Amino acid sequence: MSDQATELRRLASTAQTAEPIRQRLKPRLVVVAGGKGGVGTTTIAVNVAVLLAKQGRRTVLADVGANGADTVIFCRVPGRHTVADVLAGRRTVEEALEPGPEGLKVLSGPWGSREIWHSAAAAQDQLVEQFHDLGQIAEFLVVDAGNSPTRVARCLWHVADHALLVSTPELASVMSAYAAVKTFASANTPPLLHTVVNMVPGSNVADDVHARIALACRRFLGVRFRAAGFLDRAEEVAEASRRGQPFVLASPACRAARQMEDLARLVREGRGMNDE
Numbered sequence: 001m002s003d004q005a006t007e008l009r010r011l012a013s014t015a016q017t018a019e020p021i022r023q024r025l026k027p028r029l030v031v032v033a034g035g036k037g038g039v040g041t042t043t044i045a046v047n048v049a050v051l052l053a054k055q056g057r058r059t060v061l062a063d064v065g066a067n068g069a070d071t072v073i074f075c076r077v078p079g080r081h082t083v084a085d086v087l088a089g090r091r092t093v094e095e096a097l098e099p100g101p102e103g104l105k106v107l108s109g110p111w112g113s114r115e116i117w118h119s120a121a122a123a124q125d126q127l128v129e130q131f132h133d134l135g136q137i138a139e140f141l142v143v144d145a146g147n148s149p150t151r152v153a154r155c156l157w158h159v160a161d162h163a164l165l166v167s168t169p170e171l172a173s174v175m176s177a178y179a180a181v182k183t184f185a186s187a188n189t190p191p192l193l194h195t196v197v198n199m200v201p202g203s204n205v206a207d208d209v210h211a212r213i214a215l216a217c218r219r220f221l222g223v224r225f226r227a228a229g230f231l232d233r234a235e236e237v238a239e240a241s242r243r244g245q246p247f248v249l250a251s252p253a254c255r256a257a258r259q260m261e262d263l264a265r266l267v268r269e270g271r272g273m274n275d276e
Contacts, residue, residue, distance in 0.1 A: 029131070029159060029162070030142045031145050031153075033146070033163070033166070033180060033184075039147065039173050040198040041144055041147060041166050042063070042065070042071060043247075044263075045142050046246050047246050047264075048142055048260065048263060048264050048267060050246045051261060053101070055264070058138050060104075060107065060134055061100065062144070063083065064127075064143055064146070064150070065144050066117050066148040071144060074245065075246075079098070081098070082109060083116070086127055124150075128155045154183070160190040161190070161270070162190070163194065164194050165194065165195050165213070167197055167198070169206075181223055185221050192270070193223065195209070197209045198230070201233060209230075213225060214227070229266070232259065234254060234255065236250070236254040247260075
């Protein structure tokens with residue numbers, strides 16, 4: 001009887017210490033989202049993830065966007081298994097990962113329709129839990145959340161270490177970015193919220209977009225954003241996209257690649273830039 005009691009105490013002690021250990025092993029979660037299609041969430045997510053991996057950081061890139069499997073093209077992975085397999089219970093996240101550029105591990109987005117995001121809430125919650133458990137193999141988890149506020153995207157936004165909101169200078173894009181924040185907003189605000197302005201002609205335009213989004217979110221939603229930076233409208237970026245390549249590898253010396261390196265540094269070091 002005493003042996004059984006001793007064993008029970010040992011098991012209880014193990015259970016008490018297991019959770020803090022698991023918590024310490026969570027990857028740093030970076031969620032990239034936009035309010036409308038065409039703003040470049042996949043471009044931002046892929047290139048940030050590639051740079052982190054190139055710098056020797058163990059990194060996983062996951063595509064949970066509802067509009068296709070662009071990461072398969074950019075990272076040139078086979079896409080044999082996708083997030084759809086994880087939601088269906090056919091694979092775990094770790095089993096579905098495929099090797100990408102610079103040692104990056106990639107969970108491809110779903111091929112075909114967005115119907116998989118109508119799957120059971122329990123399956124989507126399990127996907128999020130599996131993301132949390134990737135700390136054994138990844139320091140960073142970069143998630144391309146696309147431009148549709150799916151249940152998974154909302155859950156990840158709320159627990160993100162870094163939430164990057166992507167917009168272009170177009171008025172429709174700025175308004176959609178605000179609408180996305182309004183959808184995502186809750187009491188569980190991520191600690192680091194940033195705006196990234198893509199395809200801009202110059203820093204003054206980027207500053208104006210940052211300021212408009214930050215002002216509207218602070219005034220009407222009580223949500224504060226910081227400016228993370230911007231990316232030029234560059235031919236090198238467009239050409240790499242046409243070829244299906246991360247532009248930081250295709251044209252590492254271009255100005256946009258240097259801007260992306262600044263963004264990756266922000267994510268890596270876990271600090272903000274310009275307070276709005």
